[in-house]
Amino acid sequence: MNNKFLKLDYDKGVLTLVFSGELTLYVLQEVQGYLFQQNISQSKKVIIDLQNITYLDTAFALFLSDITKRYHSQVLCSNTNYLHTLKLVAVHHEGLNKKYNTHKRNFFESVGKSFCKNYLAFLSFMTFVGKIFSSFLLYLKNSKNIRYKEIAFEINESAIRALPIVALTSFLIGLVVAYQSAYQLRLYGANIFIVDMLGLSIFRELAPLITAIVIAGRSGSAYTAQIGAMKITQEIDAMQTMGFDPYRFLVLPRIIALIITFPILIFVADMMAMLGGIIVAKVSLDITPSLFIDRLNDVIAIKHFYVGIVKGPFFAFLIASIGIYRGFIVKDDTQSIGFNTTKSVVESLFAVIVCDAIFSIAFTNLGI
Amino acid sequence: MSVLIEVKNIKTAFGDTLVHDGLNLHVKEGEIYGLLGPSGCGKTTLLREMVMLQEFDSGSIKILGQQIEHISEVKAQELRRKWGVLFQFGALFSSLTIAENIALVLNEYATLSKKMIEEIVAFKLDLVGLKQSDAFLYPSEISGGMRKKASIARALAMDPKLLFLDEPTSGLDPISAREFDELILQLRSMLGLTMVIVTHDLDSIYNTLDRMAVLDNKKIAYEGSLEEVTSIKNDFIENFFRERK
Numbered sequence: 001m002n003n004k005f006l007k008l009d010y011d012k013g014v015l016t017l018v019f020s021g022e023l024t025l026y027v028l029q030e031v032q033g034y035l036f037q038q039n040i041s042q043s044k045k046v047i048i049d050l051q052n053i054t055y056l057d058t059a060f061a062l063f064l065s066d067i068t069k070r071y072h073s074q075v076l077c078s079n080t081n082y083l084h085t086l087k088l089v090a091v092h093h094e095g096l097n098k099k100y101n102t103h104k105r106n107f108f109e110s111v112g113k114s115f116c117k118n119y120l121a122f123l124s125f126m127t128f129v130g131k132i133f134s135s136f137l138l139y140l141k142n143s144k145n146i147r148y149k150e151i152a153f154e155i156n157e158s159a160i161r162a163l164p165i166v167a168l169t170s171f172l173i174g175l176v177v178a179y180q181s182a183y184q185l186r187l188y189g190a191n192i193f194i195v196d197m198l199g200l201s202i203f204r205e206l207a208p209l210i211t212a213i214v215i216a217g218r219s220g221s222a223y224t225a226q227i228g229a230m231k232i233t234q235e236i237d238a239m240q241t242m243g244f245d246p247y248r249f250l251v252l253p254r255i256i257a258l259i260i261t262f263p264i265l266i267f268v269a270d271m272m273a274m275l276g277g278i279i280v281a282k283v284s285l286d287i288t289p290s291l292f293i294d295r296l297n298d299v300i301a302i303k304h305f306y307v308g309i310v311k312g313p314f315f316a317f318l319i320a321s322i323g324i325y326r327g328f329i330v331k332d333d334t335q336s337i338g339f340n341t342t343k344s345v346v347e348s349l350f351a352v353i354v355c356d357a358i359f360s361i362a363f364t365n366l367g368i
Numbered sequence: 369m370s371v372l373i374e375v376k377n378i379k380t381a382f383g384d385t386l387v388h389d390g391l392n393l394h395v396k397e398g399e400i401y402g403l404l405g406p407s408g409c410g411k412t413t414l415l416r417e418m419v420m421l422q423e424f425d426s427g428s429i430k431i432l433g434q435q436i437e438h439i440s441e442v443k444a445q446e447l448r449r450k451w452g453v454l455f456q457f458g459a460l461f462s463s464l465t466i467a468e469n470i471a472l473v474l475n476e477y478a479t480l481s482k483k484m485i486e487e488i489v490a491f492k493l494d495l496v497g498l499k500q501s502d503a504f505l506y507p508s509e510i511s512g513g514m515r516k517k518a519s520i521a522r523a524l525a526m527d528p529k530l531l532f533l534d535e536p537t538s539g540l541d542p543i544s545a546r547e548f549d550e551l552i553l554q555l556r557s558m559l560g561l562t563m564v565i566v567t568h569d570l571d572s573i574y575n576t577l578d579r580m581a582v583l584d585n586k587k588i589a590y591e592g593s594l595e596e597v598t599s600i601k602n603d604f605i606e607n608f609f610r611e612r613k
Contacts, residue, residue, distance in 0.1 A: 025488070025526070029479045057527040058559070059480075059488050081560065088558050092494040332508045333462030 003034045015043035017067075020052040025059035032063060046073035056082045061089040128325045132255065135247040150253035151260075158219035158254070159261030163268060165218065170210045170269035174202060174276025182284045191285045195292055198277040199300035205356070207269035208311045211262065212319065212352040216345050220323035223254055224344040227327025228337040236328075255320040262316035263309045270308065303368055311359055315352050322348040370397050372530060372562050373418065378427035380413060387413055388424070389586040395564055395579075400556060402573060402580035403566045406604050409583045411566045412456075412534055418564070419453050419532055420444060432530065449477060451530040452523025456538060458515040460507040466493070466518045467503035473525045492521040495558070496551060513544035517551070524559070531555075533565045537572050549575040570608070 005027055009016040017035075021027075040046065048064060050056070056064075065086060067073060077083055105113070139145050178198055185194055227250060230236050236246050274296075281287040287295075326344035330336045373395040380388040387410040395401040403411045416422040418429055420436055429436050434447050460469050470489045474480060480488070490500055496517040507515055516536060523531060536552070537545035549572045555561055567573060573580070574594065582590040582597070584604045590597055598609050 025474065025478045025480060028484065029481065032481070032484070058491065059474075059484070059527065062487055062491055063484070084558075089491065092491055333506070335463045 003031060005031050006034060008038060008040070010043070013044045014047065015040055015045065016047045016049055017073075018049045018052065020054075022055040023053055023060040024055065024057045028060055028063060031060075035067075040071070043071075046071040048073050048075045048077075050075060050077035050079070050082055053079075053082065056085050058085060058089055061085045065089045124329070125322075125325055128328070129321060131247060132251060132321060135245065136252060139248060139252055145248065147249065147253050150249065151257050154253050154257035155261055158215070158222065158258060159265060162215060162218055162265065166211055166214050166265050166269055167272045169214055170207055171272040171276045173206060173210055174198070174273030175280055176276075177201065177206065177273075178277040178280035179284065182280055186285065191287060192291075192295060194277070194281055194285060194287070195295040196299050198274065199296055200304060202273045202277070203270055203300065203304045203308045205308070207273055208266050208308050208315060209352070209356065210273075211265045211269045211312075212315045213349065215258070215262070215265065215316075216319045216323075216348045216352065219258065220319045220348050221341045221345050223320065223323035224327040224330075224341045225337060227324055228330030228340055231328065231330045232332060232337070251324050254324060255317060258316040258320040259313045263312035266309055266312045270305065307359075307363055307368060311356065314355055314359075318351040318355060319348040322351060371395070372397050372432060373401075373564065374428075374430040375414075375418070376428045376430075378414070378417065378424050378429065380410065380417065380424045386586055388583075390427070391583070391588055393581045393588060393591050395562060397562055398556070398560060399578040400552065400563045400565060400576050402577040403564065403583065404568075404573065404580055404608070405583035405589075407568075410586070411583055414583070415532055415534055415564065415566050419451065420448075449473075449526050450528055451532060452520075452526070452528040454516070454520050454523050454531065454533040454536055456534045458507065458512075458519040460515060460519050460522065462507050465504050465506055466498070466510070466521075469507070469518065470522045470525050472522070477526065488525070492524055495524065495555070496521045497547075513540050513548070516540065516548060520551070520555075524555070527559070529560075529562060531561050531563045533563060533567075535566055535568065537567065537569045542571075545569060545572065546575070548572075552576050 005019060005021050005023060007018040007020070009018060017040075023031075046067070048067065050064075061082075064075075068075060068086075068090075075083075075086065077086075178194060181194060181197055182191075185191055185197075227236070230250075236250075239246055239249065278289050278292050281292050282289060323344045326340040326347070330340050371394045373393075375391055375393045378388050378391040379386070391414065403414060405411050413422060417424045418431060418436075420439075424437075427437075432447060432450055434443055436444070436447070439447070460466070461472070464472065467486075467489050470492055471485050474485050474488060489503065493500060493503060498514060498517050498521065502510065502514065502518070507518070510518065520531075520533075520536075533552075537548050540548060552563065552565075552572075553576060556563065565572075565576070577594060579591070579593055580597070581588050582600075582602070582605055584602060589602045590600045590605060597605060
């Protein structure tokens, strides 16, 4: 019953713990476990013998000092270094008894706390929106305030560069929707109604939503990451101290750029999705493009197209403001940017869908 | 006193710019050794080379008996556990609390009970003068001085023999900086540490250093104790130590 680092010597009720070798935190667990099995509490007196050890680190010394206190044992050691370490540990050990405890929350407390947190977050977002409007008014008061260069830059960054991906995505969606419905329509011999179906669904709903999804994933997340990084490197603070209002220089150009370009992107999405539909109609339903377009002219009123386009600026505002807001609340740590970028995409998509639902109800009730 | 670090004829170049042109120095056990020099002279580069974060072009560095230029990955890992590094801005992991930052290596490299780890963490916090209640704060919630103390506690988690400090007092107010000097001296006397410090702070140079090397113009302009440094003819040294003459 011997351990590589510890030998027990019983002699007339006196227990001597003979340690040897390099006593470090790597072997601590092993020695602790071994000693625990030995049931040493019966001995009247415990002596710790450190004459044969070659090294003692502070972690092991903490353990030894624990034993010393519990059994009022005596330490045999002639090396001043080890004695020094033991003394150091003993001195600091005094303060450790007050246990630090993490506060445990019960169910109601955590529900209340998270509700309160979300409510405050909502309020702070509302504050942000309010600030956007007030700085927008200030912005319009003087045409010199308008940062044309920044707006043009953002239009290029977040819209023109997004054109190919918006076009491709909506083309594919048009293709897929047309293809799926072509099969069903053929069963009833209602081939020509594919035009009615595509016209309504794409112009009113699909094109704006596809555009919103692509832009939220591409430009909204970029806003969060850019502004978040600027926040961490204190660039935003620097701008403020130099008298550059971040709302004027960072926020409004992005929002305005997206509001201007979003309807254009939706228009592109409309066209590309329709192109997909025309191709499928020709290939699987034998409807010629000219027939398709004639039918489209007949059955789809122009209002359906406008309904889709009108949603654009609203979606743009939601995506840009949520993305930028999430960038501004990035905290000074590395996790925060990733967390807020994810949140900005999820929240802006959610907001876009809620907004779409509201539009849908409103337009239906207005008879549009 | 044995020599813990031996730097021989180190040459480093970034592209076409030569940073080190044959550096030689040695650090003895138990001393606090300073790396000084004008900014951009490659002090931090030399420190990074010593802790194997950066490679040098030629020469050799021997640390704790290991030649680090031809070291196997296993030996390198072993060596990494024997030293601690304090980075200029602390480099605490921002997603972990102070306690978790300190416990990280303990959990990773040793098998210890949870209670024992807590005790070790609490002891290290005490050692660097942080309160137990600070243990559950995140790095973003504490001040710069506390951050440095916490990251020195993290560096000390495995009881290293050797500690590298990169500008430990930069960004601290003078009072915290002097407290930190005091802490460095205390840790040396309590734990018998050997330290290599990159510093610009004249007060901490006079308070803490035993010996130092002054890097200037790609070479070591001076290596030795503080007393003799002012007798050296070198523009940087004369400028830097002028006030204290």
